[in-house]
Amino acid sequence: MTKKKIVTLPGDGIGTEIMDSALNILAEASKKFNFAYEVESFPFGGAGIDLEGEPLSEKTLTACQQADAILLGAIGGPKWEQAEKTPEQGLLQLRKALGLFANVRPIRVPEAIVHLSPLKEEIVKGSDFVVVRELTGGIYFGTPRKLEDDFALDTCPYSGEEIRRIVKKAFEMARNRKKKVTSVDKSNVLATSKLWRKITEEVAKDYPDVTLEHQLVDSAAMKIITQPAYYDVIVTENLFGDILSDEASVITGSLGMLPSASHSENGPSLYEPIHGSAPDIAGKNIANPMSMILSVTMMLRESFDQHEMAEYLEKICDEVMIAGILTGDLGGKATTSDFEEAVIQKI
Amino acid sequence: MTKKKIVTLPGDGIGTEIMDSALNILAEASKKFNFAYEVESFPFGGAGIDLEGEPLSEKTLTACQQADAILLGAIGGPKWEQAEKTPEQGLLQLRKALGLFANVRPIRVPEAIVHLSPLKEEIVKGSDFVVVRELTGGIYFGTPRKLEDDFALDTCPYSGEEIRRIVKKAFEMARNRKKKVTSVDKSNVLATSKLWRKITEEVAKDYPDVTLEHQLVDSAAMKIITQPAYYDVIVTENLFGDILSDEASVITGSLGMLPSASHSENGPSLYEPIHGSAPDIAGKNIANPMSMILSVTMMLRESFDQHEMAEYLEKICDEVMIAGILTGDLGGKATTSDFEEAVIQKI
Ligand SMILES: CC(C)[C@H](C(=O)O)[C@@H](O)C(=O)O
Ligand SMILES: CC(C)[C@H](C(=O)O)[C@@H](O)C(=O)O
Numbered sequence: 001m002t003k004k005k006i007v008t009l010p011g012d013g014i015g016t017e018i019m020d021s022a023l024n025i026l027a028e029a030s031k032k033f034n035f036a037y038e039v040e041s042f043p044f045g046g047a048g049i050d051l052e053g054e055p056l057s058e059k060t061l062t063a064c065q066q067a068d069a070i071l072l073g074a075i076g077g078p079k080w081e082q083a084e085k086t087p088e089q090g091l092l093q094l095r096k097a098l099g100l101f102a103n104v105r106p107i108r109v110p111e112a113i114v115h116l117s118p119l120k121e122e123i124v125k126g127s128d129f130v131v132v133r134e135l136t137g138g139i140y141f142g143t144p145r146k147l148e149d150d151f152a153l154d155t156c157p158y159s160g161e162e163i164r165r166i167v168k169k170a171f172e173m174a175r176n177r178k179k180k181v182t183s184v185d186k187s188n189v190l191a192t193s194k195l196w197r198k199i200t201e202e203v204a205k206d207y208p209d210v211t212l213e214h215q216l217v218d219s220a221a222m223k224i225i226t227q228p229a230y231y232d233v234i235v236t237e238n239l240f241g242d243i244l245s246d247e248a249s250v251i252t253g254s255l256g257m258l259p260s261a262s263h264s265e266n267g268p269s270l271y272e273p274i275h276g277s278a279p280d281i282a283g284k285n286i287a288n289p290m291s292m293i294l295s296v297t298m299m300l301r302e303s304f305d306q307h308e309m310a311e312y313l314e315k316i317c318d319e320v321m322i323a324g325i326l327t328g329d330l331g332g333k334a335t336t337s338d339f340e341e342a343v344i345q346k347i
Numbered sequence: 348m349t350k351k352k353i354v355t356l357p358g359d360g361i362g363t364e365i366m367d368s369a370l371n372i373l374a375e376a377s378k379k380f381n382f383a384y385e386v387e388s389f390p391f392g393g394a395g396i397d398l399e400g401e402p403l404s405e406k407t408l409t410a411c412q413q414a415d416a417i418l419l420g421a422i423g424g425p426k427w428e429q430a431e432k433t434p435e436q437g438l439l440q441l442r443k444a445l446g447l448f449a450n451v452r453p454i455r456v457p458e459a460i461v462h463l464s465p466l467k468e469e470i471v472k473g474s475d476f477v478v479v480r481e482l483t484g485g486i487y488f489g490t491p492r493k494l495e496d497d498f499a500l501d502t503c504p505y506s507g508e509e510i511r512r513i514v515k516k517a518f519e520m521a522r523n524r525k526k527k528v529t530s531v532d533k534s535n536v537l538a539t540s541k542l543w544r545k546i547t548e549e550v551a552k553d554y555p556d557v558t559l560e561h562q563l564v565d566s567a568a569m570k571i572i573t574q575p576a577y578y579d580v581i582v583t584e585n586l587f588g589d590i591l592s593d594e595a596s597v598i599t600g601s602l603g604m605l606p607s608a609s610h611s612e613n614g615p616s617l618y619e620p621i622h623g624s625a626p627d628i629a630g631k632n633i634a635n636p637m638s639m640i641l642s643v644t645m646m647l648r649e650s651f652d653q654h655e656m657a658e659y660l661e662k663i664c665d666e667v668m669i670a671g672i673l674t675g676d677l678g679g680k681a682t683t684s685d686f687e688e689a690v691i692q693k694i
Contacts, residue, residue: 088535118470118573139486139503145538150507152542156486160497186586188435191492195499218593225572226465226597239533243590246565250573 004037004304007067007268009044009060012087013277014287015073016047021289021340022071022296025313028347033309035300044094045075045087046277055090061097064268069303070098071295072272077279095135098270100262101162102169103133105245105274107228109252112321113330116253119225124251129231130177131248132170133241135262137162138192140238158192158237163199165265170235171207180211180232184220184240196237217244224248249274256288256329259295261302269303271295285335288327293317293343316346351384351651354414354615356391356407359434360624361634362420363394368636368687369418369643372660375694380656382647391441392422392434393624402437408444412614416650417445418642419619424626442482445617447609448509449516450480452592452621454575456599459668460677463600466572471598476578477524478595479517480588482609484509485539487585505539505584510546512612517582518554527558527579531567531587543584564591571595596621603635603676606642608649616650618642632682635674640664640690663693 010019023039030037042060043051052059055075064070075087094100109117109127117124142155167183174181183200185193197214204212215223217240223230224244228251236244249258255275262270273291281287297313300306320342326332327339334342357366370386377384389407390398399406402422411417422434441447456464456474464471489502514530521528530547532540544561551559562570564587570577571591575598583591596605602622609617620638628634644660647653667689673679674686681689 086535092536118466120465120467123465139501140536142500147538147541150542152505152539153489154486154503154537154539156501156503158499186589188433189439189487190501191494192499192501194494195497218589221568221590221594222597225594240590242533242565243568243587247568247572247594250569 002036004068005066006037006039006069006071006299007063008039008041008071008073010041010047010073011044011075011277012046012077013074013279013282015075015277017282017285017336018273018287018289018292019071019073021336022292024340025293025343025347026296028344029309029313032347033306033312035304035306035309044072045090046077046080048090049080049083049085049087055085055087056093061094064094064098067268069268069299070270071299072270073292074273074275074277076277092140094270095262096141098267099136099264100270101134101136101265102166102263103135103241103260104173104263105131105133105249105258105260107131107248107252107258110257110318112318113253113257116330117251118253119228119251123226124228127228127231127251129228129248130173130233131241131245132166132173132233132235133245134162134166134237135241136238138238156190156192158195160195160199163196164203167200167203167235169263170233171203171210174210174233175207178232179209180213182220182231182234183212183214184217184234184236184244185214186217186240187214188216192237220244221247225251245274254288254329255291256327257290257294259291259298261298269299271299285337286328287336288329289336289339290317316343320346349383351415352413353384353386353416353418353646354410355386355388355418355420356411357388357394357420358391358422358624359393359424360421360626360629362422362624364629364632364683365620365634365636365639366418366420368683369639371687372640372690372694373643375691376656376660379694380653380659382651382653382656391419392437393424393427395437396427396430396432396434402432402434403440408441411441411445414615416615416646417617418646419617420639421620421622421624423624439487441617442609443488445614446483446611447617448481448483448612449513449610450482450588450607451520451610452478452480452596452605452607454478454595454599454605457604457665459665460600460604463677464598465600466575466598470573471575474575474578474598476575476595477520477580478588478592479513479520479580479582480592481509481513481584482588485585503537503539505542507542507546510543511550514547514550514582516610517580518550518557521557521580522554525579526556528560529567529578529581530559530561531564531581531583531591532561533564533587534561535563539584567591568594572598592621601635601676602638603674604637604641606638606645608645610649616646618646632684633675634683635676636683636686637664663690667693
């Protein structure tokens, strides 16, 4: 087996801390499983602006393009908020340049932390769904875009093909799950949503084993709270996906536990926690590295077919948590390194 | 005092039932308070399509324009979903034609039904905020709008003035409340949101007694669940307002309790429940009329300055609920007419 090339973009805030932890754990586990890889880290986001004057430099982008997989920590912070170039622009450029059209966010509420959910236990129990968000189209990238003194305009375009490929992705995933796709749109108002619904119906014909239903985005925003266990695979456009996946993420009780994957047609995939750079707790060694570790296990499965190793790592992390070694977000007192060391010791 | 002219648009589904109940109660209470008014009902939504071939006929629109206030029940249903003209189009036309730019949705969780919330009691307790949604601009009405076979496009425009007047409204409301405005945008991505943020900062200068803060729409979607009691007045653009106000509405545990008001610069205001026409329970005399009754009391206060009467009516309804006369959505067995009769008896 040739060595896998992993590019890491630790980014800003807690990004660097949880990346370090996750990489140390990966290093330990990979010995056991004879998984051969090399890691190279590049500046990105705020760190990119500080070091290279760009949130996404040519060099960083080229490295990403040549990687087998990319791990991203987190980006952003008050330091760059008013800047002309922002970390967030770097993220949008990266998504576009790599063609990362399919953002996948699994929402699962582990038994062990169900009590941390803001929702009542009987409502949230058993929730296990995936939000599949279109990531390179729609109003995020549409032109014309105008910002004048007293007028502004954004444009939301979607081509049939952009819709088709993401909806297919959702149906493929549903096949390996509970076989239900909920497509979310605002077809009672938007033209793009009418096209979205039409194309989705067409795609559905190739998946007779999967149930398709449509929901309006406002209804979905309600049902994610009142009946989260109802969902299997939610598929939606870029902006709705941004809002709904963040909404969905908090029902788990801890943002510190949630990974995500972004896929392109053929190039490398990118894995990252769904939370931000949390400037308020950065540098204190108290962030929960689980979201980053689970991003690593997603990578092991989806980019490298290392299912056994991924499962092993997740099991060990579960055991460490059940043993009560928990970071602050989970109600415990463990530091980032406490958790990391406990995992490494068990490996 | 001249008679006030109230135009009612019962609409579809449970709209007609809860409108009847609320009007009967209003009739009874108005005797006690010497409130002189006349009511005329017009077809609208699906009922308009069935009766006049239009969800919003000229006649209905003219009546609304000449009214002192408008009460709307609910619109829509499976019958008209595939139709060329939809009830929803009528609603959008009505908003635009009357210039109803300011949609106000109070979210309050009454002590008595706090247990019905999907959120844990300690999280939802004390929540009392208002969502102020821009209702006649943005992507709902923007052109060009294209729907081709394999391509679609929507346009989201905002003028400075459109933003200014709704943000002012929010600040005015905050002055009479807890003096905090949370403006929600997506300024890290959208040009319209950048303008929104700039204008909001400008407006804020005239309200030094009110605190302004900005939140990204994805963060707000999270915080409405994790810390609803944090908010006072949320102000946002049309589409974000649609999603967030529906999301916020379910934390109360019953959609059947929530009214809303839509205001223009000078014309009549429109009052309506925030829920839909609920075709599944229509015609069964089991819908909760509270949302419609509270729409009436909002009208009494905001269009007719009848504060005493509004307060009186709300107190009586509270007493009826506390006495255990509750519709199904509140966990009780009372029918719509049971509830109505109990209220009328108490008046
Ligand atoms: C940082 C921001 C541009 C980004 C987005 O809106 O896509 C973030 O919220 C996300 O969801 O990854
Ligand atoms: C019916 C629909 C067009 C409408 C909207 O999106 O504005 C509704 O959802 C609402 O919130 O009043």
